[in-house]
Amino acid sequence: MKKLCAIMVLACTTTLGAQNRTGEMVEWRQVGADQGASKYSPVADINRFNVDQLDIAWTWEPNELPNQEYNTRPGSFEATALMIDNVIYLSTMYTRVVALDADTGTELWAFDPEAYRTGPRGAGPGGFKHRGVAVWGEGDDMRVFINSRDKLHVVSAATGEPIRSFGDDGHVVLTEDFPNPVTSDEFDQTSPPVVFDDLVIVGSRVPDRVQHRFDTPGSIQAFDVQTGERRWVFYTVPQSNDAFGADTWQDGSWRFTGHANVWGLMSLDAERGLLYVPTSTPSSDFWGGRRLGANLFAESLLCLDARTGERQWHFQAVHHGLWDYDFTSAPNLMTLEVDGRSIDAVAEVSKQGFTYVFDRVTGEPVWPIEERPVDTDTDVPGEVPYPTQPFPTKPPPFSRQGTSLDDANDLTPEVHRIALEELGTFRLGPLFTPPSLRGTLQSPRVDGGANWGGAALDPESNMLYVRTSEGTSPNQVCAIDPNVLDVDVPYTNNCARGGSAGIFRGLDGYVPTERSRLGPIPLTKPPYAKLVAIDLDAGDIAWSVPFGEGSRIVRSHPLLRDADLPDRLGTPGANGPMVTGGGLVFLGGGDPYLYAFDAATGREVARVATEFRTSGNPMTYRPRSGRQFILIATGAGPDASLVAFALPE
Numbered sequence: 001m002k003k004l005c006a007i008m009v010l011a012c013t014t015t016l017g018a019q020n021r022t023g024e025m026v027e028w029r030q031v032g033a034d035q036g037a038s039k040y041s042p043v044a045d046i047n048r049f050n051v052d053q054l055d056i057a058w059t060w061e062p063n064e065l066p067n068q069e070y071n072t073r074p075g076s077f078e079a080t081a082l083m084i085d086n087v088i089y090l091s092t093m094y095t096r097v098v099a100l101d102a103d104t105g106t107e108l109w110a111f112d113p114e115a116y117r118t119g120p121r122g123a124g125p126g127g128f129k130h131r132g133v134a135v136w137g138e139g140d141d142m143r144v145f146i147n148s149r150d151k152l153h154v155v156s157a158a159t160g161e162p163i164r165s166f167g168d169d170g171h172v173v174l175t176e177d178f179p180n181p182v183t184s185d186e187f188d189q190t191s192p193p194v195v196f197d198d199l200v201i202v203g204s205r206v207p208d209r210v211q212h213r214f215d216t217p218g219s220i221q222a223f224d225v226q227t228g229e230r231r232w233v234f235y236t237v238p239q240s241n242d243a244f245g246a247d248t249w250q251d252g253s254w255r256f257t258g259h260a261n262v263w264g265l266m267s268l269d270a271e272r273g274l275l276y277v278p279t280s281t282p283s284s285d286f287w288g289g290r291r292l293g294a295n296l297f298a299e300s301l302l303c304l305d306a307r308t309g310e311r312q313w314h315f316q317a318v319h320h321g322l323w324d325y326d327f328t329s330a331p332n333l334m335t336l337e338v339d340g341r342s343i344d345a346v347a348e349v350s351k352q353g354f355t356y357v358f359d360r361v362t363g364e365p366v367w368p369i370e371e372r373p374v375d376t377d378t379d380v381p382g383e384v385p386y387p388t389q390p391f392p393t394k395p396p397p398f399s400r401q402g403t404s405l406d407d408a409n410d411l412t413p414e415v416h417r418i419a420l421e422e423l424g425t426f427r428l429g430p431l432f433t434p435p436s437l438r439g440t441l442q443s444p445r446v447d448g449g450a451n452w453g454g455a456a457l458d459p460e461s462n463m464l465y466v467r468t469s470e471g472t473s474p475n476q477v478c479a480i481d482p483n484v485l486d487v488d489v490p491y492t493n494n495c496a497r498g499g500s501a502g503i504f505r506g507l508d509g510y511v512p513t514e515r516s517r518l519g520p521i522p523l524t525k526p527p528y529a530k531l532v533a534i535d536l537d538a539g540d541i542a543w544s545v546p547f548g549e550g551s552r553i554v555r556s557h558p559l560l561r562d563a564d565l566p567d568r569l570g571t572p573g574a575n576g577p578m579v580t581g582g583g584l585v586f587l588g589g590g591d592p593y594l595y596a597f598d599a600a601t602g603r604e605v606a607r608v609a610t611e612f613r614t615s616g617n618p619m620t621y622r623p624r625s626g627r628q629f630i631l632i633a634t635g636a637g638p639d640a641s642l643v644a645f646a647l648p649e
Contacts, residue, residue, distance in 0.1 A: 024626075025624050026622040028084075028620065029082060030082065031133075031265065031330075032265065043628050046646075048598055051606040052605065053647050055646070056608070060100055064637070073128070074129075077092070081100075083621035088105075096111060115151075129190055131191050133193075153171045166228040180214040180217065194267075204219045205261050208324070214255070217236055217237035218258070220304065234304060234309045236298065237260050250292040257283060257290065260299075264328030264452050265330035275303070276348075278326075278327030278329065280328070281298055292384050294386060301331060315358065317356060325449075329454030331346045332347045332454070334459060334536060347455070347464060355392065369392045374386075394540070403441045409525055411565065426474065427439065428441055436475075439474045441472045443470075444469070444471075450467070452574050452575075453575035458579045458599060467576050468529065469528070469573060470570060471528050527569060528569060531545055533602060573615075575617050576589075576617050588632050591613055592634070593609055610643050611634070631644050632645075
């Protein structure tokens, strides 16, 4: 009975509410399958017994190219498609909205907001990217919303034509009336909106490298779906001395500190009207000398009243963040059975490898979360690390935390010797060891642990599946050379560009004036990615397995030519899994395969090759024709495609 209630609470959507009768259409109406971000489908036509027959049924290519006139380029193809009434809706890297036939992938229409015209500055070093669209309404009145850079657009689901009565001829500007102004070329949107009743709600993304004397705070904004009128806004940095949380910004630093963005995905308890919002690190990410204190509401899970934007509760996972440990993934909603209690809960998986679980109404932790003392010793001028950080007592961490010499790569004796030597050039320590002028090797790395791909929940078992990246990131702070970087802060972690130290320590490697002898080989042991199953009723890890064959560059390295390497070195990446009623967890990312795992055991049961590396979260649906499809975005830039898998007809 409890599991049935969990499904009813999460869904209220066709995706989870549909009977799983063979041949009946089953949709995928939100990027996370439902507004509770389960990433679950009951469709079981593809299951453990036939998934090895899976093959590519069709592909669709965005065909987006670099634009020399505006100096812009498409980045990684990360969108998760929707399927509603036999039509697929998705966003492209350049934030076009496209509708496809669900059976064949034939393009029906496309809408282009020409986002590339704003220039490259806010798009990030990897180029333009976007993760999906949101819909409102039904039938002929159904609308599709895309938050493209500094604008929110709406088009007819039937034709792709703009709804001219919305805002200014079909769009509204998202950067108006901000406390600290931001230009259109600095503002970006990468994750889809949330639709609730007559509101469409969007987050914010001002890239980390965009910094000013007065930075723009992160925001959540709600607009009327019919008129485009802004109904409410919540700033993630308090905007007055009397505001809740302002006292956590010493010396009034809330006035000029920005970011704490909402660039990840949000979730919604539609029955209660509660919006769950993950936030990121404030500026500057790795040096907080201008913003001493805990810095609410950065790196927090916020629960807001979706109708008004009023804060209901919050939890801050990182006080005074110095590690770029953004909250990025859509919080998962579920109903748990813990020690005889039924709890409507929300769970957030994190970059630092923790799963934070709360009563979704009150914000009370399901299991205790302890404030523990952490290392505050620092050689960085002006920095004052926070003396404690929160540590969940359950579930256990799903990712390796902290770095020591015991973690040195030991794939061969020679690799182990070099790794030990180079690890010795860094400051090492447990989770939350502060950045340093020497360079702290932090683990998990800046992109996780878990990232925007998040976790998938099986509501029948309350098993949560999360993909984790394993490895390290060098967290080195350098004095800024004002002749190179024109920002009003004295320190940066970008020591390759504008840092006076003149040293660059690359991800998972150490590169002084000459390239390391290890080159691309990580300094630490494999696996470099895992798929983990967490039993949320028990608060325990059910199983953990390496994920992905790993970098082919690493495998072909001269130092490893004669090594007996494991089949799965592990492939890091930001995207996440999907789970189905067929007892399968599907996952791609970082290498050119779609993987299928037995949800009960973690055994890999199938691997289907793709032309390009898989880069989005998978989704699944059954159209009117009755044939189950699995879709995943692959590739980047000109080499990108949406790939549909199915069993042979």
